[in-house]
Amino acid sequence: MATDRAADLVREPDEPQRATFIELLFDVVFAFALTRVSQQLLDSIDAGRRIEWLPVAETLVLSLAVWNVWVFTCWITSRFNRLSATIHVTISALILGSLLMAVGLPGAFDDRGLLFAGAYVGSQLGRPLIIILALGNHPRRRNQVRILCWAVGSGVFWIVGALLPAPFRLLLWTVGIGIDFLGVLLGWPVPGLGREHNAWWRFAGEHLAERYQQFFILALGESILFTGLTYGDGQLTFGRTLAFLFALGSTLLLWHIYFYQAGKALPDAMGRADHPGRLGRSSNFTQYALVAAVLVTAVANELAINDPFGDPRLAFVAVTLGGPAVFLAARLRFEWEVFGQRSLALVIGPVLLCALIPVMLHPPKLVASIVAAGVLASVAAVELVRRKRAGRAEPAPPF
Structure with missing residues (x-):
């Protein structure tokens, strides 16, 4: 039996x-x-x-x-x-x-x-x-x-x-x-x-990659739910509406940056890896960082929607710019895991966000949210242009 x-x-x-x-x-x-x-x-x-x-x-x-x-x-x-x-x-x-x-x-x-x-x-x-x-x-x-x-x-x-x-x-x-x-x-x-010896782990690569993708979508869905409930529970003022729109825009940009090229190619990369177990182990830490960054960004969005023109403090600015910074840094590692290369835009983005933290301690909260969304949009645009010029990249995992 x-x-x-x-x-x-x-x-x-x-x-x-x-x-x-x-x-x-x-x-x-x-x-x-x-x-x-x-x-x-x-x-x-x-x-x-x-x-x-x-x-x-x-x-x-x-x-x-x-x-x-x-x-x-x-x-x-x-x-x-x-x-x-x-x-x-x-x-x-x-x-x-x-x-x-x-x-x-x-x-x-x-x-x-x-x-x-x-x-x-x-x-x-x-x-x-x-x-x-x-x-x-x-x-x-x-x-x-x-x-x-x-x-x-x-x-x-x-x-x-x-x-x-x-x-x-x-x-x-x-x-x-x-x-x-x-x-x-x-x-x-x-x-x-x-x-x-996890280098020899036998994973169903396509299944594992799909599960990582599904959990990331789950985190984005939770972020949208969090944002929608926060906006709907208060007065629909101009400031709150603007903060809500930028929050939704940031969430869509996180989705685009994750799935553009690397996110879509992850199943193929799992299949091509010489040691899929090592790639699965490495992806574990990368995917956690990506999901955690989405949750931090969702919290920052709620704080901005609740008080868009309020006086910002270090805690608010840290999560508003830090969440996208961690996301872009993790996405940089994700790029390396799938393609064996790194994008300059994904290097500059986190550095720029961290450098802007002291500057964002003075304008209203909404400004920090707009800046965070602007940096994400810039990275997405640069990546789009780069990939259009270079053509579709083939997965080449370094494992």
């Missing part, structure tokens, strides 16, 4: 690449989770002259945990047969765990720490455990055992941290999330089991 389950679980090369309906349902939960992350970040930004770094650090750790659950599940569905009963059970359990994480997220550093940490650890332990039981003695079982061992190690810090006050909780949870990401980088080495 275990042999039959293992044979059913192993993905065949000719299996369909498109995401299944249960994977899309899984993403719906993360739409809710992204909204909670955005709200957490919004609450973390001080309206005064200072940036409250402790709440921002807390939001960063929580967002990394949310991303980790999603991307680990994405890797599982790209390495195993997504139509098998085992994967359906796994994703169904993860839907519950992810929903509990989203519910516990706003109070994760208050009275809901144990709920958030328990749901996160349960998701990280349950996923490999279910697959281990289904694989039996199949060779792929070893890597899931390694992942489970590392999840147990990080889980100790998450659970113990949930029982301690907020400052100590942040410290232990930072160690916990650090262990999770270090495991990915090192291949989860375990005494007696060795480590997984």
